[in-house]
Amino acid sequence: MSFEKEYDERKERFENYLNSFIGGLGDIPEPLYSSIAYSLVGNGGKRLRPILFIIAAEMFDAQETESLLKMASAIECLHTYSLIHDDLPCMDNADMRRGKASNHKVYGEDVAVLSGDALLNMAYELLFEAVSLADDDIKNNYIRAAKLISELAGARGLIAGQVVDTAVDTGKHISARLNYIYQHKTADLITASLLAGAIVGGATEFDIGRLREAGDNIGYVFQIVDDLIDFDKGEDEDKNTFVKIYGIKEAKRAVSDRTAMALTQLSALNKDTSFLRTLVKNLSIRKN
């Protein structure tokens, strides 16, 4: 099966699950329900993080169970809340997301804040459900994975990256600041997805270590490519990005170096990483 077909099939299976999950939320009052559905399933993205989670889990022989799909959905809920909040006027003030009006442009700021809050809570409901449904012999793996996701999405992870990104840039320690933002705002949730999958599947500490390095490199590649795409579209913000600080040539070099590092780290795993390696190569040349 071609890589593209496998990715699309995985995406479709995950989205079917997400749709059935959303279908069960009909008792949520309007306009909260519509606002959540709009960003989670109505105008869905690439589903990169849940797919990374599922691939990593299966690589280490976990099965695609209800627990696995609930944890994958929790990761997508966290990602979606972060995008809704990031687009708010008090953050990035973005009118558009995925080619359509951003959540607060459709539902208003009050509802967008609350639907982000609700998605964050839903993520934890889903994590608890994933743990409680897991078979006894792997329950501890699920608990460890849930804790790791919570940490990397929290005040030392995603939110740490966001708060530094929104703070006034004084121009001091420019490279360290950028590294901190890219590590936490972008790489942490990508790394969390890969590591949580590996942990659920019972990976060794050695393999978890290699995957952490690979995840961080993939996160950097993802963010620098995002900066290059924005630059090409003339949509680069008023902020310092890798492209702004180091220029296009250096940015492309960093993408190529970090992609090569991620591929080497993945190859060090004693597993079939072919799908994951193709995914990493594709991320390094993506155009959207």
Ligand code: GRG
């Ligand atoms: C509000 C706590 C909080 C965090 C926000 C996600 C985020 C942090 C900011 C969004 C802006 C940004 C450039 C984030 C870097 C990660 C990134 C490029 C996210 C978009 O991810 P994709 O392309 O999204 O996987 P899709 O649309 O495919 O789901």
